[in-house]
Amino acid sequence: MDLEQIRSFLAIVDEGNFVRAADRLNVTQSTISARIRELEVRLGQYLFIRNRAGCTLTSAGRRFEAPARTMVRALRQAQQDISLPEEISAVLNVGGQHSLWDNILASWIHRLRSERPDLAVQATIDQPEDLHSQLASGLLDIAVTYAARTEAELVAEHLFDEDLVLVTNLPGRRTVADPAYVFVDWGPEFRAAHAIAFTDAPAPGLRFSLGAVALSYVLQHGGLGYFPMRTVRPHMETAALRRVTGAPRFNRPAFATYRRGLEAEGLDVALDLLRETVKSTRYIKVP
Numbered sequence: 001m002d003l004e005q006i007r008s009f010l011a012i013v014d015e016g017n018f019v020r021a022a023d024r025l026n027v028t029q030s031t032i033s034a035r036i037r038e039l040e041v042r043l044g045q046y047l048f049i050r051n052r053a054g055c056t057l058t059s060a061g062r063r064f065e066a067p068a069r070t071m072v073r074a075l076r077q078a079q080q081d082i083s084l085p086e087e088i089s090a091v092l093n094v095g096g097q098h099s100l101w102d103n104i105l106a107s108w109i110h111r112l113r114s115e116r117p118d119l120a121v122q123a124t125i126d127q128p129e130d131l132h133s134q135l136a137s138g139l140l141d142i143a144v145t146y147a148a149r150t151e152a153e154l155v156a157e158h159l160f161d162e163d164l165v166l167v168t169n170l171p172g173r174r175t176v177a178d179p180a181y182v183f184v185d186w187g188p189e190f191r192a193a194h195a196i197a198f199t200d201a202p203a204p205g206l207r208f209s210l211g212a213v214a215l216s217y218v219l220q221h222g223g224l225g226y227f228p229m230r231t232v233r234p235h236m237e238t239a240a241l242r243r244v245t246g247a248p249r250f251n252r253p254a255f256a257t258y259r260r261g262l263e264a265e266g267l268d269v270a271l272d273l274l275r276e277t278v279k280s281t282r283y284i285k286v287p
Contacts, residue, residue, distance in 0.1 A: 073138030
């Protein structure tokens with residue numbers, strides 16, 4: 001059984017579509033289709049039912065999913081383990097959203113490497129949906145994101161809440177209707193809450209998908225925008241930024257997601273250190 005066939009199968013399961021799976025694996029749709037046909041011949045079962053909306057698993061496909069994920073993970077782990085130096089006992093694969101690395105995840109990795117130098121850490125920065133797909137495929141052990149993915153085989157542990165606050169470095173009274181307002185896309189929940197809070201505000205003239213880049217822009221060129229309190233508080237203490245009086249704040253929960261029953265070496269200590277790091281981080285709320 002070919003590994004690329006299994007990876008193609010899992011990509012289709014995660015994406016729900018042959019075209020998106022081909023894009024994810026950077027191959028053509030015909031290549032994906034050929035791999036699945038060969039896999040179905042080897043297994044003697046049809047794995048997918050195609051329709052206009054995409055595709056769904058057959059009963060045989062559903063039964064094959066768990067063993068397929070186990071095979072991919074086992075091979076990946078074996079490839080990593082045989083290349084490790086003798087002083088490294090295992091590899092832990094972790095992922096997180098870009099804005100979570102500042103002050104939290106970078107500190108967590110430092111503590112983990114300090115306390116368990118025998119663990120090699122592979123760190124990934126990506127979008128929540130991609131991190132969750134890698135987690136479901138067995139390519140990650142832990143994903144830390146602002147979005148919870150609730151599935152039977154996954155555990156989404158609520159780590160903390162942080163406040164998004166409106167700050168500025170411009171004089172006078174400022175609102176989100178100001179031409180200098182910088183909209184930062186903190187995800188669908190924030191977009192929905194923002195739209196409800198500011199129903200009459202015009203569409204912002206400047207948008208950023210990364211908070212760190214947006215904050216750098218505001219600090220360098222002036223403006224106002226919503227940012228996590230933990231990242232703007234140091235700038236507020238030096239008077240480089242100030243809170244906009246009367247502006248609503250928005251709550252943003254963060255989660256650590258991992259596979260239920262996963263016995264990856266170092267996972268428990270990594271989770272414990274992650275919780276400790278969160279508790280020691282200023283200006284976030286721990287449940």
